[in-house]
Amino acid sequence: MKEHIDALYENRKLSELKDYLNDINFADMALLLETVTDERKRIFLFRLLTKENAADTFVEFDGDTQENLIKAFSDNELREVLDEIYIDDAADIIEEMPASIVKRILKNTDSETREAINAILKYPEDSAGSIMTPEFVDLKKDMTVEDAFKRIRRTGLDKETIYTCYVTDASRHLIGVTTVKELLLSDYEDIIEDLMETNVISINTLDDRETASSALSKYDFLAMPVVDMENRLVGIITVDDAIDVIQEENTEDIQKMAAIVPTDTPYLKTSVFETWKKRIPWLLLLMISATITSQILTTFENKLASLSVLIAFIPMLMDTGGNSGGQSSVTIIRSLSLGEIDLKDILKVIWKEVRVGFICGLSLGIVCFAKLMLFDRIVLGNSEITFAVALAVSLTILLEIMAAKIIGCTLPIFAKKIGFDPAVMASPFITTIVDAISLLVYIGLASLILGI
Amino acid sequence: MKEHIDALYENRKLSELKDYLNDINFADMALLLETVTDERKRIFLFRLLTKENAADTFVEFDGDTQENLIKAFSDNELREVLDEIYIDDAADIIEEMPASIVKRILKNTDSETREAINAILKYPEDSAGSIMTPEFVDLKKDMTVEDAFKRIRRTGLDKETIYTCYVTDASRHLIGVTTVKELLLSDYEDIIEDLMETNVISINTLDDRETASSALSKYDFLAMPVVDMENRLVGIITVDDAIDVIQEENTEDIQKMAAIVPTDTPYLKTSVFETWKKRIPWLLLLMISATITSQILTTFENKLASLSVLIAFIPMLMDTGGNSGGQSSVTIIRSLSLGEIDLKDILKVIWKEVRVGFICGLSLGIVCFAKLMLFDRIVLGNSEITFAVALAVSLTILLEIMAAKIIGCTLPIFAKKIGFDPAVMASPFITTIVDAISLLVYIGLASLILGI
Numbered sequence: 001m002k003e004h005i006d007a008l009y010e011n012r013k014l015s016e017l018k019d020y021l022n023d024i025n026f027a028d029m030a031l032l033l034e035t036v037t038d039e040r041k042r043i044f045l046f047r048l049l050t051k052e053n054a055a056d057t058f059v060e061f062d063g064d065t066q067e068n069l070i071k072a073f074s075d076n077e078l079r080e081v082l083d084e085i086y087i088d089d090a091a092d093i094i095e096e097m098p099a100s101i102v103k104r105i106l107k108n109t110d111s112e113t114r115e116a117i118n119a120i121l122k123y124p125e126d127s128a129g130s131i132m133t134p135e136f137v138d139l140k141k142d143m144t145v146e147d148a149f150k151r152i153r154r155t156g157l158d159k160e161t162i163y164t165c166y167v168t169d170a171s172r173h174l175i176g177v178t179t180v181k182e183l184l185l186s187d188y189e190d191i192i193e194d195l196m197e198t199n200v201i202s203i204n205t206l207d208d209r210e211t212a213s214s215a216l217s218k219y220d221f222l223a224m225p226v227v228d229m230e231n232r233l234v235g236i237i238t239v240d241d242a243i244d245v246i247q248e249e250n251t252e253d254i255q256k257m258a259a260i261v262p263t264d265t266p267y268l269k270t271s272v273f274e275t276w277k278k279r280i281p282w283l284l285l286l287m288i289s290a291t292i293t294s295q296i297l298t299t300f301e302n303k304l305a306s307l308s309v310l311i312a313f314i315p316m317l318m319d320t321g322g323n324s325g326g327q328s329s330v331t332i333i334r335s336l337s338l339g340e341i342d343l344k345d346i347l348k349v350i351w352k353e354v355r356v357g358f359i360c361g362l363s364l365g366i367v368c369f370a371k372l373m374l375f376d377r378i379v380l381g382n383s384e385i386t387f388a389v390a391l392a393v394s395l396t397i398l399l400e401i402m403a404a405k406i407i408g409c410t411l412p413i414f415a416k417k418i419g420f421d422p423a424v425m426a427s428p429f430i431t432t433i434v435d436a437i438s439l440l441v442y443i444g445l446a447s448l449i450l451g452i
Numbered sequence: 453m454k455e456h457i458d459a460l461y462e463n464r465k466l467s468e469l470k471d472y473l474n475d476i477n478f479a480d481m482a483l484l485l486e487t488v489t490d491e492r493k494r495i496f497l498f499r500l501l502t503k504e505n506a507a508d509t510f511v512e513f514d515g516d517t518q519e520n521l522i523k524a525f526s527d528n529e530l531r532e533v534l535d536e537i538y539i540d541d542a543a544d545i546i547e548e549m550p551a552s553i554v555k556r557i558l559k560n561t562d563s564e565t566r567e568a569i570n571a572i573l574k575y576p577e578d579s580a581g582s583i584m585t586p587e588f589v590d591l592k593k594d595m596t597v598e599d600a601f602k603r604i605r606r607t608g609l610d611k612e613t614i615y616t617c618y619v620t621d622a623s624r625h626l627i628g629v630t631t632v633k634e635l636l637l638s639d640y641e642d643i644i645e646d647l648m649e650t651n652v653i654s655i656n657t658l659d660d661r662e663t664a665s666s667a668l669s670k671y672d673f674l675a676m677p678v679v680d681m682e683n684r685l686v687g688i689i690t691v692d693d694a695i696d697v698i699q700e701e702n703t704e705d706i707q708k709m710a711a712i713v714p715t716d717t718p719y720l721k722t723s724v725f726e727t728w729k730k731r732i733p734w735l736l737l738l739m740i741s742a743t744i745t746s747q748i749l750t751t752f753e754n755k756l757a758s759l760s761v762l763i764a765f766i767p768m769l770m771d772t773g774g775n776s777g778g779q780s781s782v783t784i785i786r787s788l789s790l791g792e793i794d795l796k797d798i799l800k801v802i803w804k805e806v807r808v809g810f811i812c813g814l815s816l817g818i819v820c821f822a823k824l825m826l827f828d829r830i831v832l833g834n835s836e837i838t839f840a841v842a843l844a845v846s847l848t849i850l851l852e853i854m855a856a857k858i859i860g861c862t863l864p865i866f867a868k869k870i871g872f873d874p875a876v877m878a879s880p881f882i883t884t885i886v887d888a889i890s891l892l893v894y895i896g897l898a899s900l901i902l903g904i
Contacts, residue, residue, distance in 0.1 A: 023651045027670050153636055162633050163615050163674075180632055181614050184605055199475045217699070218479050220692040222615075222674065239691050240672040246695065247669070250702045251786055257706070258782035258879065259775055267787040268800065272807045279779050279808065280815055286775050287816055287849075288823070290768035297764035298834065308757040311766075312749035315887050316742035318767050322774070323711055323738055323880045327731050330710035334703055335719040348720065355724045360732055364739055371740070382750065397739075427710065427879055428775045435767050 326427030328408030778879030780860030
């Protein structure tokens with residue numbers, strides 16, 4: 001694709017190039033133009049796109065490319081692009097631009113659009129209001145199906161979706177909803193009031209955008225209506241934006257679970273320093289918290305040094321405990337985020353993890369005991385590994401896994417209860433706590449069984 | 453909601469109850485009926501739903517509830533529900549049912565539907581073919597817009613989505629695509645061929661369902677056309693199913709990253725034994741792999757026992773290395789799965805991680821050194837912590853973090869290259885490797901600096 005474009009460009013076959021470019025899907029077009037490093041060539045190619053394609057492509061660009069293009073645009077060109085793009089996309093772009101560009105953008109939009117953009121920008125970050133678009137099809141309940149189609153035909157071109165139509169009363173309260181499918185399958189004379197679904201599901205502008213997106217997915221909607229405190233319809237969230245939110249929230253959860261401060265900048269576009277800033281806080285906090293294990297070991301270091309074979313199993317015990325706790329915490333975090341479990345399920349969850357922990361611990365303990373006695377002692381001939389040592393190690397595994405599973409499932413639920421994000425209670429955090437407990441159990445059991 | 457239904461049910465206010473139930477959205481209805489434990493009451497309430505609501509609700513139930521209801525259905529009732537549901541949903545249900553129920557379902561569908569269901573069931577699990585529906589609107593290129601609307605009106609009721617219409621030739625090859633929006637904004641006499649987009653993006657029946665869903669999201673489609681090897685249109689994947697796939701794949705990735713064998717059964721519906729089965733393989737494998745750390749420590753146990761203060765820092769060093777490696781691997785796994793980076797970026801990625809690792813390691817090393825010398829030595833008065841000990845520990849942190857970052861970013865890309873799922877190369881796996889390297893570095897540095 002790229003080679004073909006380059007060839008047409010070099011040979012100045014403009015009309016052929018124009019046809020070829022306008023046949024490419026805008027998402028691919030944006031990726032392709034982003035790889036063109038020669039700025040003059042890029043703007044030249046961009047200018048060959050039809051008005052509509054240019055706007056669709058523009059929205060897909062990353063912030064840097066958008067900024068560079070806007071700088072290269074004449075006021076006229078900028079206005080043409082802005083006229084074509086949807087208001088929620090314009091608001092997204094503005095949020096990322098420096099003040100001088102924002103000023104230029106707002107100067108080149110008509111006052112109505114400017115007002116609509118400003119309204120969206122005023123909603124808190126991550127709220128439903130901040131990702132909605134005010135461009136939806138609204139109908140009145142006394143319209144006929146024919147009236148409705150006329151209205152859609154007249155105003156539909158500028159709407160992000162026309163397939164779900166919202167019925168509002170004179171004060172813009174949302175009183176019903178219908179679809180183009182329903183309209184198409186009805187007679188022209190039918191009245192909207194008789195067709196519309198009156199049990200309308202909507203969400204509030206201040207609800208979390210994640211709540212809005214999961215609800216849209218739960219109800220299989222193509223768009224979720226967003227209402228203000230007085231149940232007046234102010235916008236809709238379309239399904240493509242909801243998918244983006246779902247993906248971003250998943251990325252955020254995954255980052256938190258890996259002890260990273262969330263960011264939505266793609267990996268290769270984040271600077272080394274930025275990446276460092278996202279990773280160092282948790283590394284630091286977890287390193288300092290791990291101090292407690294050093295204190296425990298310092299306290300008992302003479303005991304351990306007196307039977308130095310015990311030291312050999314510390315990393316393995318730490319890893320096994322951490323992995324077990326991580327499994328539980330991550331399972332619970334994901335179930336909470338998918339709404340599969342709730343705070344009230346906490347006792348059920350703990351009871352289940354106790355049993356799972358017991359059989360996991362028992363199986364691992366038995367395997368570990370057998371391995372130590374048969375492989376390490378007999379095959380490798382390590383005579384330091386006595387029956388008592390193997391017993392102490394294996395029993396530690398059983399007990400630490402049960403502890404890890406209980407802590408791993410309790411902390412995320414507890415975090416949610418006190419209003420924290422459960423995702424931070426994932427493996428790294430759990431590991432630090434489980435390490436300390438495992439060490440105490442290990443040293444305790446060793447003292448008891450081996451009399452050190 | 454539930455109390456109101458119970459009250460109407462107890463007082464046998466049937467027509468009121470019927471109206472009330474049919475006003476509830478089917479997704480909520482399904483959740484509600486699943487909580488009704490009295491089977492007879494549940495089927496009674498279910499029977500009050502209109503045919504269409506009953507079918508929509510039925511699709512939302514979990515497998516157990518579906519099975520129980522089918523057992524309670526008369527053949528007639530079963531046929532009514534099956535008539536209303538979409539073919540991809542029917543195929544999903546059949547996949548989860550025991551053989552006797554499958555037989556009864558297939559007996560009660562007409563031969564055309566039966567054939568369509570069987571066709572879907574034949575595609576490999578996780579393929580695009582296995583989640584598509586054959587119920588789409590197809591048009592011919594010489595139709596007028598009016599013809600198209602007539603066709604949609606005649607056949608649209610049974611289609612899962614009518615908003616994207618596919619244009620096929622006489623041999624069912626996919627040659628164009630248009631939308632109801634486009635049709636509504638055109639004149640009745642316009643010819644489909646002049647409206648349709650001919651640069652059609654489609655995917656193959658055997659492509660991964662994840663590929664299909666990400667492509668749908670990338671192009672902001674409401675449905676993704678699925679073609680066979682000869683480019684004949686055989687089905688579509690609708691956006692609501694694509695969202696479900698995206699969520700399931702995210703859950704699967706998160707489970708793999710936490711060293712759990714993936715499952716799509718919700719947490720509370722998985723038995724203790726099933727949960728054990730999903731968790732024990734990785735725990736076992738990782739415990740056995742951790743043997744290598746025991747071997748290293750056994751080899752050097754006399755060295756360590758000779759300066760037992762060194763033992764105290766082992767868990768902290770293991771955790772810090774594991775956390776650092778986990779951050780990198782999880783970041784890379786997620787970027788790979790979102791398509792933000794590719795195999796060819798490996799050198800860029802490594803070079804970035806080296807630099808991030810260096811400044812992360814340096815900052816943590818300095819903090820650790822300061823803490824050991826100022827807090828542990830001076831405040832806590834631990835005289836065993838000498839300048840040389842603090843230096844050995846801090847330098848280990850610097851080196852292990854750099855190693856962890858490089859391993860953490862390389863292994864997922866390597867896994868992808870050899871056709872494995874990068875997600876298994878997450879924290880638990882990386883931790884095991886990094887632990888061994890960290891120990892060797894630690895013991896090496898301690899020998900060098902402290903002369904043990």
